[in-house]
Amino acid sequence: MSLDERRSDFPALRDRPDGRSPVYLDSACMSLVPQSVLDAMGEYYRDFPGCGGRSLHRFAEEVGRRYEATREGFARRLGRSDASNIVFLRNSTEAINLVAQGLDWRRGERVLISDREHNSNLVVWQRLAKERGVRIEILPLSDLGEFDGEEFERRLADGIRLVSLFQTSNLDGQSLPVREITERAHDRGALVLFDGCQAAPHEPMELDRLGIDFYAVSGHKMLGPTGTGVLAAAPGPLATLRPLLLGGETVEWSTLTDHELRPPPYRFEAGLQNYAGIIGAGAALEYLARLDPAEMRAKEVALNRRFTEAMAGEPRVHILGPKAPEQRPSIVAFALDGVDPHDAALFLDEGHHVMVRSGRHCVHSWYAERNLKGNVRASFYLYSRPSDVDALITGVRELLARIPFSGTSAATTA
Numbered sequence: 034m035s036l037d038e039r040r041s042d043f044p045a046l047r048d049r050p051d052g053r054s055p056v057y058l059d060s061a062c063m064s065l066v067p068q069s070v071l072d073a074m075g076e077y078y079r080d081f082p083g084c085g086g087r088s089l090h091r092f093a094e095e096v097g098r099r100y101e102a103t104r105e106g107f108a109r110r111l112g113r114s115d116a117s118n119i120v121f122l123r124n125s126t127e128a129i130n131l132v133a134q135g136l137d138w139r140r141g142e143r144v145l146i147s148d149r150e151h152n153s154n155l156v157v158w159q160r161l162a163k164e165r166g167v168r169i170e171i172l173p174l175s176d177l178g179e180f181d182g183e184e185f186e187r188r189l190a191d192g193i194r195l196v197s198l199f200q201t202s203n204l205d206g207q208s209l210p211v212r213e214i215t216e217r218a219h220d221r222g223a224l225v226l227f228d229g230c231q232a233a234p235h236e237p238m239e240l241d242r243l244g245i246d247f248y249a250v251s252g253h254k255m256l257g258p259t260g261t262g263v264l265a266a267a268p269g270p271l272a273t274l275r276p277l278l279l280g281g282e283t284v285e286w287s288t289l290t291d292h293e294l295r296p297p298p299y300r301f302e303a304g305l306q307n308y309a310g311i312i313g314a315g316a317a318l319e320y321l322a323r324l325d326p327a328e329m330r331a332k333e334v335a336l337n338r339r340f341t342e343a344m345a346g347e348p349r350v351h352i353l354g355p356k357a358p359e360q361r362p363s364i365v366a367f368a369l370d371g372v373d374p375h376d377a378a379l380f381l382d383e384g385h386h387v388m389v390r391s392g393r394h395c396v397h398s399w400y401a402e403r404n405l406k407g408n409v410r411a412s413f414y415l416y417s418r419p420s421d422v423d424a425l426i427t428g429v430r431e432l433l434a435r436i437p438f439s440g441t442s443a444a445t446t447a
């Protein structure tokens with residue numbers, strides 16, 4: 034089955050009463066969910082709505098079996114040979130927080146992040162800087178996508194305990210060389226954490242082979258339900274983390290004065306879990322496993338190029354990040370001279386049924402440094418079509434025609 038034919042698997046893309054189908058170009062924020070995921074979640078509530086890992090009846094046993102099957106599915110997708118190194122959490126934000134707050138930091142130890150990290154990989158370090166004396170080092174990145182290995186090496190020379198970076202940026206779609214970063218960091222004795230939210234939905238990973246210590250993903254960006262995510266960790270580093278929460282299912286035993294924690298991953302999964310969501314995430318992984326990542330990438334690059342080339346003759350349109358669509362296949366972020374990004378998003382939605390994201394994309398720090406209000410971001414996934422991009426192009430051109438402009442370019446100022 035081709036990717037175009039798979040569009041019918043997604044109920045949210047069905048034709049509406051007016052005969053028009055939605056143009057959804059916001060998958061970098063949240064992907065749509067195929068029917069098989071909805072069915073799996075409904076099956077839990079309908080056929081075996083039990084509590085996994087506690088009771089011994091057939092409902093609970095079936096929940097436990099499927100819960101662990103999803104853990105194994107994430108291990109396969111992410112390239113972890115041992116599924117016990119997959120921790121279920123609500124999202125990548127919680128996964129990053131587990132690492133950040135779970136490490137035993139000493140005052141003066143340093144974490145290295147980039148200058149365009151999502152708030153999830155920024156504000157937790159700012160809190161730790163205030164509360165525990167952790168020092169934050171900032172790695173500047175090129176707007177055009179080149180990675181400066183020598184500059185990275187210089188930053189490592191300052192003595193870094195943890196390197197915490199995105200793999201693919203939700204700001205402009207550029208990707209970092211994870212192998213090079215991991216090898217250089219390990220050579221200097223630093224641990225490595227990658228935010229894989231924008232990468233894992235598009236291609237499988239090989240975390241064990243790459244030697245990555247911690248990897249955070251959100252299920253809601255890879256065809257799964259909200260409230261699902263994982264931390265995929267190497268066994269040694271995972272065992273050093275202090276759990277964020279304690280309670281049911283995290284301990285082997287307890288008395289009124291003491292307790293003993295269970296081994297990972299269970300010590301990190303306190304309380305009743307989101308069983309329906311995790312089972313749904315397992316169905317999403319099964320769906321993704323049937324797709325060809327190379328075919329997905331080729332389609333995303335083609336869609337990105339379609340928009341990029343169409344806008345090449347529009348002097349008021351400024352695309353962020355690398356110039357080549359191949360370097361930002363699933364994301365195209367752009368600013369429009371004389372048009373507020375939120376106004377643009379509303380116009381595209383109401384006038385052309387095109388759904389995009391607008392604003393600062395949870396990377397407020399990058400925009401604040403440049404005195405920019407934000408921009409528009411369109412993002413592509415397996416169900417996106419050339420006609421979706423054409424609708425976006427038509428909407429942008431109509432918007433520019435309706436709003437005349439003579440002033441300073443949005444590429445350089447707010």
